[in-house]
Amino acid sequence: MARDYYQILGVDEKADKDEIKKKYRVLAKKYHPDRNKGDKASEDKFKEISAAYDTLKDDKKRQQYDMIRRYGGDPRMGGSGFPGGGFPGRGFPGGGGFRSNGNIDINDMFGSGGMGDIFSALFGDNVRSRTRQRNRQPNQPRKGRSLKIDMDITPEQSANGVKKKIRIMLPEECDTCNGSGYKKGGGSRACTRCHGTGQVSFAQGGFAISRPCPSCLGRGVEQRQMCDRCKGTGAIKKRKTIAVKIPAGIEDTGTVRLRGLGYPGKNGGSKGDLIIKVSIMGDQKFAREDKNIKTSVDISFPQAALGTKVPVQTLTKKVMLNIPAGTQPGTKMRLKGAGIKVGDEQGDLLVTVNIVVPKDLTDRQKELLEEFEELSKQAA
Numbered sequence: 081m082a083r084d085y086y087q088i089l090g091v092d093e094k095a096d097k098d099e100i101k102k103k104y105r106v107l108a109k110k111y112h113p114d115r116n117k118g119d120k121a122s123e124d125k126f127k128e129i130s131a132a133y134d135t136l137k138d139d140k141k142r143q144q145y146d147m148i149r150r151y152g153g154d155p156r157m158g159g160s161g162f163p164g165g166g167f168p169g170r171g172f173p174g175g176g177g178f179r180s181n182g183n184i185d186i187n188d189m190f191g192s193g194g195m196g197d198i199f200s201a202l203f204g205d206n207v208r209s210r211t212r213q214r215n216r217q218p219n220q221p222r223k224g225r226s227l228k229i230d231m232d233i234t235p236e237q238s239a240n241g242v243k244k245k246i247r248i249m250l251p252e253e254c255d256t257c258n259g260s261g262y263k264k265g266g267g268s269r270a271c272t273r274c275h276g277t278g279q280v281s282f283a284q285g286g287f288a289i290s291r292p293c294p295s296c297l298g299r300g301v302e303q304r305q306m307c308d309r310c311k312g313t314g315a316i317k318k319r320k321t322i323a324v325k326i327p328a329g330i331e332d333t334g335t336v337r338l339r340g341l342g343y344p345g346k347n348g349g350s351k352g353d354l355i356i357k358v359s360i361m362g363d364q365k366f367a368r369e370d371k372n373i374k375t376s377v378d379i380s381f382p383q384a385a386l387g388t389k390v391p392v393q394t395l396t397k398k399v400m401l402n403i404p405a406g407t408q409p410g411t412k413m414r415l416k417g418a419g420i421k422v423g424d425e426q427g428d429l430l431v432t433v434n435i436v437v438p439k440d441l442t443d444r445q446k447e448l449l450e451e452f453e454e455l456s457k458q459a460a
């Protein structure tokens with residue numbers, strides 16, 4: 081016989097708190113285990129009464145119970161259930177329990193979060209997170225995993241962008257099993273975990289909550305043998321040549337995403353992506369600092385003293401850099417606009433001037449330098 085909290089206490093569903101309390105006290109006294117020693121029926125009755133009162137005395141619990149009752153519940157109470165199956169109307173057997181026949185998706189019925197919130201309020205948050213997680217539709221289309229690879233480029237390539245052809249192993253749907261991962265003709269059997277129902281239930285606070293079986297993903301069947309070719313993954317990798325375009329101005333560790341080149345999706349979901357992580361190689365000639373590029377040139381002491389023009393390699397071309405007379409070691413010269421364009425900002429090329437002190441001088445060079453030093457002293 082189906083049980084309803086209001087019926088258990090013998091009150092109308094519009095009864096106020098005082099009335100509920102009064103009825104509870106009468107019944108609790110009557111069926112109290114101390115008064116009915118050894119009487120199993122009375123003991124069960126007392127448990128029922130307590131459970132009913134515990135919910136109906138609390139405004140919030142009562143409100144939520146009313147909602148469950150209305151949508152889920154006892155057919156005698158006029159609960160018509162939800163469209164698409166609803167709660168199958170076994171009512172609230174025993175001590176106010178709540179059962180399904182195992183084909184309910186809680187989130188379908190109440191919209192995402194709705195039922196979870198009710199359970200959460202009644203029984204604590206752990207139930208809420210579990211119902212959420214476990215009621216993810218197992219058969220809904222899911223996008224495939226993404227594949228990640230690394231690519232090194234030079235600072236010049238980061239500045240100008242680059243198109244590369246690369247040969248890599250890309251995952252494709254296994255054509256032996258059409259992506260299912262199972263051996264054709266391998267046979268199937270009822271899932272041993274859910275005994276073919278596709279649902280497993282867990283109990284919480286007197287409620288039995290169903291969720292899709294995690295072993296068979298709610299299908300109710302498990303295949304006997306994995307596909308030999310793809311080892312059950314549903315995907316095999318094939319070597320392919322693809323064109324990759326790295327945009328100008330990409331940062332170190334920046335990524336380029338090529339849609340649809342990752343793993344095949346499940347249940348008709350789209351393929352994952354190929355994600356290329358770009359590293360800008362350390363280059364002896366250039367170092368990158370945000371939008372600016374740094375480099376250096378070596379000049380001799382006489383060139384520094386007298387001034388000169390030296391060739392400097394920028395990211396794109398060779399230019400002549402004008403070194404004024406009297407340039408000091410470590411002087412930084414800026415070539416405007418020769419850096420990297422980041423957004424709307426165009427970086428510069430910063431050139432550090434190194435002055436190379438000569439070693440292994442010839443006798444004539446020594447003679448001249450000594451003479452130079454003598455003249456410098458006189459001038460000072």
Ligand SMILES: [Zn+2]
Binds near residue numbers: 271277301
């Ligand atoms: Zn199963």
Ligand SMILES: [Zn+2]
Binds near residue numbers: 258259262307308311
């Ligand atoms: Zn396969």
